[in-house]
Amino acid sequence: ENEKRVVDLKHRLDRLMIHQLNALIAVDKFRDAIAESQLQMSQILKREEDAVDQEAKYSASVEDIISRRHSEPNFCSNVEETVSETVTCLISHEDAANRPGLLVISQDKI
Known part of the structure; x- marks a missing residue:
């Protein structure tokens, strides 16, 4: 037990x-x-x-x-010029040659 x-x-x-x-x-x-x-x-x-x-x-x-x-009275136009220069720089014909299919915007369209 x-x-x-x-x-x-x-x-x-x-x-x-x-x-x-x-x-x-x-x-x-x-x-x-x-x-x-x-x-x-x-x-x-x-x-x-x-x-x-x-x-x-x-x-x-x-x-x-x-x-x-x-x-600053000219601030807006300065910004427009800067944007225009930047876009022209970023979307140049040289960039377009290196990147097929990239839309190229000419300076006069900006």
């Missing part, structure tokens, strides 16, 4: 140890999931901070353009 009881207790102990190991594995998986979530959250926050920085730069540029438009 005692031997049977000892064997039964050993089986119970084995099952408890298996449950304990499964619980430890589950805890490790949970910790890994938390670490992954924290990494993803920090990446999302970094992207949001970058987006806020970009928005601030854009807003500052727009505000600068608006204030310069009001304070």
Whole structure:
């Protein structure tokens, strides 16, 4: 009777140890999931901070353009000349020769 009881207790102990190991594995998986979530959250926050920085730069540029438009009488024509020069530079015949299918806009169309 005692031997049977000892064997039964050993089986119970084995099952408890298996449950304990499964619980430890589950805890490790949970910790890994938390670490992954924290990494993803920090990446999302970094992207949001970058987006806020970009928005601030854009807003500052727009505000600068608006204030310069009001304070500098020739600002708009200077911008038009700069855009015209840039487009001419970017879309030159040399570029068109190197990039088949590129639309070439002549200076007088700008």
